Amino acid sequence: MINVKTASIEELKIEYKRLAKLVGDMPFGTKKEFYYLPAILADGETPLAVVSGLMGGNTWLITLTNYRIIFLDKGMVYGLKQVTLDLASVISVGGRTKMMIGSITLSTASQNYTIENVMKGAVTPFTNMVNIARENHSKQLAMQQESSARPQYDVITQLEKLAALKERGILSDQEFSAQKEKILAM
Incomplete structure (x- = not known):
């Protein structure tokens, strides 16, 4: 070609x-x-x-x-x-x-x-x-639609995991906020 x-x-x-x-x-x-x-x-x-x-x-x-x-x-x-x-x-x-x-x-x-x-x-x-x-x-x-939808799903999943760690008392409010900012900045 x-x-x-x-x-x-x-x-x-x-x-x-x-x-x-x-x-x-x-x-x-x-x-x-x-x-x-x-x-x-x-x-x-x-x-x-x-x-x-x-x-x-x-x-x-x-x-x-x-x-x-x-x-x-x-x-x-x-x-x-x-x-x-x-x-x-x-x-x-x-x-x-x-x-x-x-x-x-x-x-x-x-x-x-x-x-x-x-x-x-x-x-x-x-x-x-x-x-x-x-x-x-x-x-x-x-594949294009899947790849564009996947990152948003990953962000939501990561935020849910962070919230669960905060609820269990493993993360402080400051740690939670800092990690949340990192995830949202991706």
Whole structure:
């Protein structure tokens, strides 16, 4: 993996092919969208896979990152259409295949996004990668919430222990106050 934000055009070409190959896609007409990606990626955001297909009659590049799914359409000559789905807002991912092509549907609480004319061999790998990324993202969010909640719980526990020591007469009022200040200063 490369840092897409600082990569040269040549490095982006190689990364584009690598990401498409991960899911078995042969992207068609979406290079300019991929080259635009560094402008919209956040710091620490990494593309995991790309797939191309039709949505609303236009060819879109769908990029799965470690934080979100980005739909990009740069148009033939000018313009930009962008849709972003946070991984936490994706409720379900589905795929359907036909003889040569398939479609991928991403559902949120309020809308469904269906990408048609996706290479048949890319449908299942891409949907699987989205599900894995969703699981990893939710685990990461849970760990962040747990780590931010834990210190407050530890402070409360320590204060309760101090109060119990004071009630038993083991700590004086001065000792209790001094220890309490130390705990609250952490």
